[in-house]
Amino acid sequence: MRIEQLEYIAAVTRLGSLRRAAEALHLSQPALSETVRNLERELGVDILDRRRSGAKISDEGRELLPHIIGVLDAVDRLRRAAGEQHHSSRMVRLGTVNAATVPLLVPVVREFRASYPRTQVEVVQAQQADIHRGLLEGGLDLGLVNYLAGDDLPPGFHTTELLRGRPVACVRTGSPLAALPALTPDDLLTEPLIAMRSGYVMHRYLHRLLEGRNPAFSYSMDGAEMGKLMVAEGLGVTVLPDFSVLDDPLERCGAITSRPIEGDDTEVLLVLQRPLAGSAPRAARDLHALFVATATARTARAAAP
Secondary structure (H helix, E strand, O other), X not given: OOHHHHHHHHHXXXXXXXXXXXXXXXOOHHHHHHHHHHHHHHHOOOOEEEEOOEEXXXXXXXXXXXXXXXXXXXXXXXXXXXXXXXXXXXXXXXXXXXXXXXXXXXXXXXXXXXXXXXXXXXEEEOOHHHHHHHHHHOOOOEEEEEEEOOOOOXXXXXXXXXEEEOEEEEEEOOOHHXXXXXXXXXXXXXXXXXXXXXXXXXXXXXXXXXXOOOOOOEEEEOOHHHHXXXXXXXXXXXXXXXXXXXXXXXXXXXXXXXXXXXXXXXXXXXXXXXXXXXXXXXXXXXXXXXXHHHHHHHHHHHHOO
């Protein structure tokens, strides 16, 4: 027994004939009739009274009708409950590398909450390899990951580019380095360097930029947000993608600023990834769409004169 068989019986009863029910259901009349016959054979009851003038619900079918309607009502309640639960109470897990969080993530989560007020968004900060593992194993729904332009993308993921930017030096607004229009690698070595740990894209970039030279003193950090706070407190300078600094709350209030790296044309990509295998839940798909829309609007604002 299938739900659509019961739905067809209800339609014949509601519309008064097999022909009108077939038209309303966009089925051929023979196909509808055969589907009902299969149910009749299974139940051992003639549900339709078939005559030359047409087919209508039989007396036996009318006796079964309250039970049929009861099953359909129960199925409808089940579907509504599942839809509401899926829409409002599911948790979406987002992995993010630490150089890609506040300026993009905060407005996206704020708008997402307006549509999904009861859905929790769990933000997991991790290295790229851990995010990929979480996506493949099902522990994460989406992942925000950085790449340097030209990096090979790993297989097994659907990848959407959100932002494309340049590495910049993030300095305290009152620092002597802030008076320079651009900073050289030598300039970066004049202050304590707040660097990402090994395993992050920006660690790889900085090592390449400095050609293996080490500053007199450096901090090793796991997160761009802590790095920006340390810069604001005058503890040193850090190197981040420009999209991690521009429009950051610390940048908006004037505590930090950024300067380009002189002579460097490296591009950093922020992408959103999800597994190719399996279907993403609706809430995760909507969160994905919000990231794309917000990133597109941000890029358009940056390009405006």
